[in-house]
Amino acid sequence: MPPKLPEFSNSVKLKHVKLGYQYLVNHFLTLLLVPVILGLLVQLLQLGPHEILNLWNNLHFDLIQILCSSFLIVFVTALYFMSKPRLVYLVDYACFKPPVALRVPFSTFMEHSRIILSSEPKSVDFQMKILERSGLGEETSLPPAIHYIPPNPTMEASRQEAELVIFSAMDLLLNKTGLKPKDVDILIVNCSLFSPTPSLSAMVINKYKMRGNVKSFNLSGMGCSAGLISIDLARDLLQVYPKSNAVVVSTEIITPNYYQGKERSMLVPNCLFRMGGAAILLSNRGSDRRRAKYRLLRVVRTHKGADDTAYRCVFEQEDPQGKVGILLSKDLMAIAGEALKSNITTLGPLVLPASEQLLFLVTLIGRKVFNAKWKPYIPDFKLAFEHFCIHAGGRAVIDELQRNLQLSAEHVEASRMTLHRFGNTSSSSLWYELSYIEAKGRMKKGDRVWQIAFGSGFKCNSAVWKCNKTIETPVVDGPWFDCVDRYPVDIPEVVKH
Amino acid sequence: MAQVSFICKRTVVSTKPVQPGKYSSLSVLDRVMERNHLLVVLYYRSKRGREVGGITKKLRESLSETLTSFPVATGRLLKDPKEHWMIKCNDAGVRMVEARAKGSVEEWLRNVDREQELKLVHWEEMFHKPYYWSTFYVQLTEFEEGGLAIGLSCTHLVVDPTCVTMFIKAWADTTLGGKMVSPPLFHPLPPRRPGNMTIGHKPYTPLINHYKSFIENPPPLAVALQRHSTATLTFTDQMVKSCMDMVKALTPFEALAALFWVCISNVKAKKNGSGLTNMSICSDMRKVLGLDKGFFGNCMVYNKVHMELGVQENDHQLIKAAMAIKEVVGEMDNEGIMDLIEWLEHNDNYQYSPPLMNGRDDLICINLEGVESYMAMFEDGYKPIRASYYIEPTVGEGQVIILPSPAGEGVLSRVVMVTLLEDEVVKLCKDALLMHFSPTILMGVK
Numbered sequence: 026m027p028p029k030l031p032e033f034s035n036s037v038k039l040k041h042v043k044l045g046y047q048y049l050v051n052h053f054l055t056l057l058l059v060p061v062i063l064g065l066l067v068q069l070l071q072l073g074p075h076e077i078l079n080l081w082n083n084l085h086f087d088l089i090q091i092l093c094s095s096f097l098i099v100f101v102t103a104l105y106f107m108s109k110p111r112l113v114y115l116v117d118y119a120c121f122k123p124p125v126a127l128r129v130p131f132s133t134f135m136e137h138s139r140i141i142l143s144s145e146p147k148s149v150d151f152q153m154k155i156l157e158r159s160g161l162g163e164e165t166s167l168p169p170a171i172h173y174i175p176p177n178p179t180m181e182a183s184r185q186e187a188e189l190v191i192f193s194a195m196d197l198l199l200n201k202t203g204l205k206p207k208d209v210d211i212l213i214v215n216c217s218l219f220s221p222t223p224s225l226s227a228m229v230i231n232k233y234k235m236r237g238n239v240k241s242f243n244l245s246g247m248g249c250s251a252g253l254i255s256i257d258l259a260r261d262l263l264q265v266y267p268k269s270n271a272v273v274v275s276t277e278i279i280t281p282n283y284y285q286g287k288e289r290s291m292l293v294p295n296c297l298f299r300m301g302g303a304a305i306l307l308s309n310r311g312s313d314r315r316r317a318k319y320r321l322l323r324v325v326r327t328h329k330g331a332d333d334t335a336y337r338c339v340f341e342q343e344d345p346q347g348k349v350g351i352l353l354s355k356d357l358m359a360i361a362g363e364a365l366k367s368n369i370t371t372l373g374p375l376v377l378p379a380s381e382q383l384l385f386l387v388t389l390i391g392r393k394v395f396n397a398k399w400k401p402y403i404p405d406f407k408l409a410f411e412h413f414c415i416h417a418g419g420r421a422v423i424d425e426l427q428r429n430l431q432l433s434a435e436h437v438e439a440s441r442m443t444l445h446r447f448g449n450t451s452s453s454s455l456w457y458e459l460s461y462i463e464a465k466g467r468m469k470k471g472d473r474v475w476q477i478a479f480g481s482g483f484k485c486n487s488a489v490w491k492c493n494k495t496i497e498t499p500v501v502d503g504p505w506f507d508c509v510d511r512y513p514v515d516i517p518e519v520v521k522h
Numbered sequence: 523m524a525q526v527s528f529i530c531k532r533t534v535v536s537t538k539p540v541q542p543g544k545y546s547s548l549s550v551l552d553r554v555m556e557r558n559h560l561l562v563v564l565y566y567r568s569k570r571g572r573e574v575g576g577i578t579k580k581l582r583e584s585l586s587e588t589l590t591s592f593p594v595a596t597g598r599l600l601k602d603p604k605e606h607w608m609i610k611c612n613d614a615g616v617r618m619v620e621a622r623a624k625g626s627v628e629e630w631l632r633n634v635d636r637e638q639e640l641k642l643v644h645w646e647e648m649f650h651k652p653y654y655w656s657t658f659y660v661q662l663t664e665f666e667e668g669g670l671a672i673g674l675s676c677t678h679l680v681v682d683p684t685c686v687t688m689f690i691k692a693w694a695d696t697t698l699g700g701k702m703v704s705p706p707l708f709h710p711l712p713p714r715r716p717g718n719m720t721i722g723h724k725p726y727t728p729l730i731n732h733y734k735s736f737i738e739n740p741p742p743l744a745v746a747l748q749r750h751s752t753a754t755l756t757f758t759d760q761m762v763k764s765c766m767d768m769v770k771a772l773t774p775f776e777a778l779a780a781l782f783w784v785c786i787s788n789v790k791a792k793k794n795g796s797g798l799t800n801m802s803i804c805s806d807m808r809k810v811l812g813l814d815k816g817f818f819g820n821c822m823v824y825n826k827v828h829m830e831l832g833v834q835e836n837d838h839q840l841i842k843a844a845m846a847i848k849e850v851v852g853e854m855d856n857e858g859i860m861d862l863i864e865w866l867e868h869n870d871n872y873q874y875s876p877p878l879m880n881g882r883d884d885l886i887c888i889n890l891e892g893v894e895s896y897m898a899m900f901e902d903g904y905k906p907i908r909a910s911y912y913i914e915p916t917v918g919e920g921q922v923i924i925l926p927s928p929a930g931e932g933v934l935s936r937v938v939m940v941t942l943l944e945d946e947v948v949k950l951c952k953d954a955l956l957m958h959f960s961p962t963i964l965m966g967v968k
Contacts, residue, residue: 128539130615132613133533133613136533162539164539173531174533
């Protein structure tokens with residue numbers, strides 16, 4: 026078929042050109058130095074062994090010269106090692122697996138909606154539409170208080186959910202890593218919408234009887250990207266405290282935040298947010314290097330709060346009936362796109378190979394200087410990372426990012442499947458996604474992972490990890506153990522019920 | 523007096539999702555029971571010093587697991603293209619109500635009456651949009667000083683007393699050992715056996731006519747419920763045997779049904795005049811149709827008992843009553859029931875005014891001898907101490923349900939639940955003929 030062949034051969038040719046270009050630019054220095062060294066070597070060989078010996082004997086060195094030079098060398102080396110940031114390792118992490126009895130099938134959710142909001146059929150229909158297009162599956166979980174008719178979100182129930190989620194994740198983590206609670210140096214707990222007194226971190230310290238001088242922090246109100254903010258805080262603390270470890274607990278407590286009103290823009294979180302939590306152990310000890318799963322390379326945080334529209338796009342407020350809920354504005358996707366652009370503009374130079382950066386620079390200069398009509402070059406992040414964990418905020422978020430970053434279906438598979446199996450678990454969703462990649466046996470030593478989270482504020486935070494050792498399958502103690510074989514599933518555009 | 527306080531209502535779903543797009547059709551015997559619902563209450567003792575609330579949580583989790591094998595129970599009712607009811611297995615779950623009662627279960631059983639017992643079961647009439655209406659309701663009532671009552675209510679469209687008991691037993695097996703001993707069987711009613719069609723066979727018209735009369739003259743949808751009362755009596759093994767010998771009955775059901783027929787007629791005759799009241803019996807036809815006892819669906823068939831006219835207030839009346847019952851039971855064989863099923867398949871266009879099978883002016887005697895309610899053990903060593911069954915709504919002349927007795931009381935011992943108008947129940951409990959067999963009154967009228 027003649028017409029098709031040129032296209033195919035064209036794309037193949039282009040691919041070869043691209044590969045050649047990348048190899049050239051990325052290994053530029055090597056390619057430059059090799060001929061120079063070869064040249065020197067040839068010259069040296071031409072001189073002959075006697076001449077070289079003569080040269081060597083003619084070099085006069087004083088004692089002082091030798092001492093000063095060696096002292097300089099030692100000084101510079103010491104300065105270099107001291108100013109290097111401490112390496113932060115992720116020893117292991119554990120994800121909360123909700124009990125099966127807390128499962129919420131679509132039909133049950135819709136039935137409850139109809140019974141509770143019986144006077145607002147339009148709102149119920151709206152919820153149904155959202156749920157059908159949400160990308161969630163039939164196995165996501167809601168806490169016990171929300172299963173009641175009508176829901177009963179008391180403070181007691183919220184505390185019980187927090188205990189269930191956080192203690193399960195912590196128990197699993199302590200078990201996996203062999204960590205003793207008394208050995209925890211830093212504890213950071215993040216939960217955006219439930220902030221009791223005493224704090225959730227105090228609750229953890231009380232339950233596990235941690236040391237009196239543990240450094241505890243409780244981050245609340247920071248939205249779905251708080252997980253990476255906690256990691257960033259842990260990393261900074263681990264620079265200050267030598268030979269320490271840090272436990273980070275990321276969760277979102279659903280019980281107190283179930284919106285019981287009828288405003289459509291505030292009903293969406295009810296449909297998407299589900300129970301979940303994760304506990305992560307970070308360490309800067311050299312002894313943990315052998316057994317750690319990942320090494321933290323970078324954390325990049327971007328805040329768009331200075332812009333009013335961005336600040337107000339995810340806003341907790343009372344509706345006209347006085348019921349509290351989270352209002353999602355219509356500009357959410359656009360603002361998320363902007364925040365992402367800012368974040369990758371900062372992240373790009375730090376992670377992209379030189380070939381991509383050069384191309385980006387050339388197109389940028391070209392657009393400014395020559396012709397503004399040149400298409401902006403979107404750097405190929407697939408060259409910088411092997412795996413992507415995009416916060417499973419909703420189907421739209423994943424679709425948007427897949428389009429913007431030109432990712433394949435396999436790259437976003439972890440995010441889509443986490444959304445299907447666990448729903449939007451807020452700050453812990455990144456850890457379920459990472460667990461999926463491990464469970465599928467795709468995580469090999471040296472692989473780089475990019476975790477991106479969006480959150481209210483509006484924030485976009487990224488973390489880059491490098492895999493320290495190949496993860497063997499089957500992963501027995503992960504949340505995907507009993508269902509990874511059923512995935513990936515094909516999620517229809519609209520689920521008909 | 524023990525008081526029941528409501529704690530919460532929630533939905534319990536199965537542990538594994540149901541494959542989407544699954545539907546279950548209802549047979550003709552199911553659909554004819556549309557206007558009825560069942561109520562079952564099982565009472566249990568509990569371990570000394572056990573914390574209140576613990577068993578409820580455990581039962582809720584095991585119910586979730588059990589429901590995975592009963593997608594029909596977690597589905598919702600829908601009308602098919604022929605305007606017949608069917609179930610869409612949409613995984614919506616069953617409703618569960620949790621409650622607490624003061625006192626102990628033994629104390630409760632000593633003082634309970636119909637009104638109080640019905641507080642241990644939760645039932646909701648069908649919603650205007652039945653797609654959001656649960657067909658099953660479970661109530662768990664824990665007694666503060668020890669004991670548990672499990673109340674189950676469900677629409678008669680989907681289950682009959684035999685299979686609802688089997689569901690409870692499956693739930694008990696799952697709680698106890700994790701494995702269901704006899705899993706349910708979901709399939710349509712069997713067709714007529716090919717070799718069974720005798721030449722020149724005439725259909726069993728009396729049974730067909732009985733159903734025809736109910737279908738053609740259904741009572742109005744809003745039936746006025748009169749003030750009924752229920753008494754529970756138990757007959758010892760020996761007494762039942764002597765009754766059976768007296769009337770030459772083959773089964774305890776025949777003997778006790780005849781006994782109650784005569785006694786109730788006496789009670790009513792004192793008001794209405796003489797003679798035996800009209801009576802129908804209702805029996806489980808699984809064995810007759812060759813179905814396994816695990817068959818899930820309706821298999822109870824009603825039939826009128828024909829009694830020659832003639833007033834005789836003596837033992838002959840009793841014997842004659844037993845003979846009439848025996849005759850009807852004998853006629854309800856495989857061919858007769860198949861005739862009914864085939865007739866119903868061609869005459870089931872009663873979508874807008876469904877019949878009420880236990881309505882109108884018949885006393886109904888229901889044979890639940892074979893239900894295995896006392897085998898439902900949720901905790902090791904704790905069998906139910908009492909099992910009560912109600913088939914609601916009760917209209918017409920009344921209802922007599924013949925149930926088995928707890929184990930250890932003898933093979934022939936039976937428990938009988940009688941529902942009549944309040945004053946009639948009182949009179950019945952003092953009836954001379956009945957007292958001749960010295961029943962113990964477990965639950966009476968206060």
